[in-house]
C-alpha cells in the first residue's frame with residue numbers, strides 16, 4: 381500500500397503548513413462565544429477595514445463582473461502603479477496578495493541544488509517558498525530580533541540565488557534603515573552581479589514614520605537584481621481581496637511573468653486596488669490611528685513590566701513567558717492574538733494594533749491572565 385512518504389517528495393513532506401490567525405467564527409464555535417464579543421488582533425489587518433471609496437466601488441461591482449476573466453495583464457492597475465513610481469509598466473508584476481509574488485520569485489530563480497538566504501524570525505513564507513522548490517535554506521541568526529545584514533551577506537553561498545529581506549519584518553516589527561539596505565544591495569551587486577536576486581518585502585512600508593520611508597523604486601532603477609514587493613492587504617485594508625505587486629527591472633519581471641498563473645489577480649481586487657491608491661486620506665487616517673495605537677499598547681506593556689520589541693509596524697511582539705498557556709487563556713476571553721513559537725519565539729505573542737477600544741480590551745485581558753495563578 382502506498383504511504384504519504386511514497387506519494388510526495390521529501391522536500392514537500394518536510395513542510396510545516398502555514399498557520400493562519402484563528403478566524404473569529406472558529407473561536408466562537410470552539411468556545412461557545414458570541415462572535416460579536418470576540419476581537420481578532422492576529423493577522424495584522426487594518427481595523428478600519430478599507431476606505432469608504434473602495435466599499436462604494438465594490439458595491440457597484442456588478443458592472444465589472446460580466447462573466448469575463450480578469451485582465452491577465454492588469455493593465456489599469458499597472459498603469460496607475462507605473463505612474464506613481466515613475467517606472468515602465470513592464471517593471472510591474474501583480475500578485476494574488478504579495479505572498480503570491482514571494483512564491484513567484486522562488487519559482488523563477490530557485491531550484492533543487494540552489495539555496496535561499498533569509499533571517500531567523502523573518503516572515504515564514506520565505507522558508508515555505510524555499511522548501512516547496514526543494515531548495516536549500518540558509519537561515520541566518522537574527523540580531524536584536526532583526527535581520528543581521530552583515531551575517532546574511534556572509535551566508536550567501538555558491539549555490540545561493542535568492543535572498544529574502546522583510547523591511548519592516550514580521551513577526552518582530554524590526555526595521556532596517558535605507559542606508560543599511562542600500563549598502564547591502566551594493567555589496568551583493570558588486571560581488572555577485574545578477575547571480576543573486578534580492579527580494580525586499582515591504583508589506584508594512586506604509587506604517588513607517590515618513591522620514592524612515594524610502595522610495596524603493598529608486599533602488600530598482602539602480603539594482604537589476606532587486607525585486608521590491610508591496611501589498612494592499614495591510615494599510616490599504618484589502619486583505620480579503622488578495623492583491624499585491626512587485627517592482628523589478630524587465631529581466632526579472634519577465635521571469636516572474638513566466639511562472640505566474642495567467643489570471644492571478646481577480647477583477648474586484650484589481651478595481652479595488654486602483655480606488656484604494658487614489659484614497660490617500662484613508663491611508664493617512666490609518667497611519668495616524670496605528671501610531672496612536674502603537675503608543676497606547678507600548679505604554680501599557682511598559683507599565684505591566686513586559687519586554688516588547690519596539691515596533692515599526694501595525695503589530696507588537698511581546699514576551700509573555702509561557703506563550704502557549706497565555707494564548708489559550710486569552711482565547712477563552714475572546715481575544716485572538718498570534719502565537720509565534722513556529723517562528724522560533726516560544727515565549728512571545730504577536731498582537732496586531734487594533735482600534736483604541738480593542739487595544740484596551742487586549743490589555744485588560746492580558747492583565748487579567750497574567751494575574752491568574
Ligand SMILES: Cc1ncc(COP(=O)(O)O)c(C=O)c1O
Pocket residue numbers: 423424476477478479480503546548549550581583584610611612613619622623624
Ligand atoms: C512580511 C510579509 N510579507 C508578505 C505578507 C503577505 O501578505 P499578502 O499576501 O496579504 O500581501 C505578509 C503577511 O502577513 C507579511 O507579513
